[in-house]
Amino acid sequence: MRANQQQIEPAESSATKISRQSQLLSAQLQSIRERLYEPEAAKTLKTFTSREVATLLGIAESTLRQMSLDGESAIPDRQDNGRRIYTLSQVNQIREHLARKRPSEALEFFPRRRDGEKLQVITVANFKGGSAKTTTTVHLAHYLAIQGLRVLAIDLDPQASLSAMFGYQPEFDVDENETVYAAIRYDDRRRPVQEVIRKTYFAGIDLIPANLELMEYEHETPQAIAEGYGRGDGIFFRRLSAVISEVEADYDVVLIDAPPQLGYLTLGALCAATALLITIHPAMIDVASMNQFLAMMSDLMGVIEERGGTLSHDFIRYVITRHNPNDGPQVNVVTLLRSLFKEDVLAPAVVETTAIASAGLEKKSLYELSRGSVGRDTLSRALESADSVNREILLHIKDVWGR
Known part of the structure; x- marks a missing residue:
């Protein structure tokens, strides 16, 4: 054997490689964050x-x-x-x-709900990426707060995009047992939901943030069912609804950004909801994916009802997002959806615009952008589109309240 023969290093395992890359990226994100924001800086709302x-x-x-x-x-x-x-x-x-x-x-x-008016719990759902689920949730939350309503936003997605929009980076700002998992978990570390609700910089909006620990609920629920957590408010699909009821008096609307899959968390969000918003990008591949989502959701809802769950929603609406009205195939898809689902498709659609993309880069909604950040006309058109969609949703809420 030659003395100068190089020793062959053992190949890096996939798990080790991905872990190393995750740590590199996490450190870089933190570095970027510290350059962009002072250490103690927090997001603030424009005047x-x-x-x-x-x-x-x-x-x-x-x-x-x-x-x-x-x-x-x-x-x-x-x-x-x-x-x-x-x-x-x-x-x-x-x-x-x-x-x-x-x-x-x-x-x-001052349109806050009065005595006798039901708390509105709106779940925003779809498991197709790119349907603008989180963007829809954050814009609706901001719009409702600007109208004077008290909003609780619950980030149920382990990817925590909604939390990031409110200035919380999950790996740095959300510690263990500080998500809604803390309030719905099955062991003795369970906490009152009030302890995980955070005030935000946006007056009128509170947040329950997310991080990867939410996945623990998906892993633990099958075992919990086997151990007898199968009755009353203890059953998995009622747990989220039960904790929301603990703070019902503090809010007018609860918005839930559901995970992009039909797991136990999403089923809990569907059961807690008084209304559903299903986001859809009007492209045929997205519509086909949504069809699978609806079929699976229907089957699982049937199972829940067989187990004594009640699924009754005040309204279910499809929200057309990222719509280009000059794109012929998209227009055809929208026409198809409206012909099939009638008034269940919101009349206005959220148009595709560089303003939303620019706002997203800054982790802001359109309602937070200053007039100089994008072209005046571009921002005005984008705001008109978002306002139209959110105004119609607010009208549905008021209709439920008998206004």
């Missing part, structure tokens, strides 16, 4: 101009100005140029003030 606030409240800008001069309700800050700016918390204070001052219009100014 609103007098004109924007007046439009939101449906009052004249002169009325808002006079309220400020008279010292009524919230007093805005002033920019160097003298313009008044309001935080969303201040906008909500003005809503409350106007609701008291004009009781006949109270529900228009």
Whole structure:
């Protein structure tokens, strides 16, 4: 054997290689984050101009100005140029003030649910990637909060994209037993759901974040069923609904970003829901995938009902996302869906736009973008599209409330 013959290194196993690459990427992401944000920095919500606030409240800008001069309700800050700016918390204070001052219009100014009106739990679902499930959830959450509603967003997806949109990076900001898994797990480490709810920078929105530990629920549930967790609120498909009921009084709407597969977590989200939003990108391959999703969901719902589960939703709507109205095949798909599902397809669609892509890169929704970040016309068209979709969903919520 030659002395200078190189010793052959043992091949790196796939598990070791993937683990090493994960650690490299995680360290790089943290480095990028520290360069972009100061160590203690947190996301903040933009302020609103007098004109924007007046439009939101449906009052004249002169009325808002006079309220400020008279010292009524919230007093805005002033920019160097003298313009008044309001935080969303201040906008909500003005809503409350106007609701008291004009009781006949109270529900228009301050649309929070009243006694006797049912908490709306909306699950956003699909297991096809690219259907804009998380984007739909975060835009709806932001829109509802801007309208004055109290929203609890539950990230049920172990990939935690929704959490990241609210400024929480799962591997750094969400520790063990700090997801909804902590409230629905089967052992003695279970925690009250109130302990895992976090306030966010966005006034009116609280969040239960996610990370990979949610997968533990998928692994543990079969064993739990075998051990007798099969009755009452203890059964897997009622556990999420039970913990939501513990904080029912604190919110008007709960939004659940479901995982992209039909596991135990998704089934729990379907059973907890009072309404379903199914996102769909109007391409034939996506529609075919959604068809499989619907068939599997139907079968599993049947099994749940046989086990005593009740699946009754106030509304089920399909949300057309990333729609290009100038794309002939997409238009044909949308026409097909509307002919089959009628009014169950939301009338407006979310158009495909660079504004949403640009916002996503900054982990923001369209409602957080400043006017200078993308072209004014581009942002206006994108906001008009998102507003139309979210406004129709809010109308469905109000209809359930008997408004």
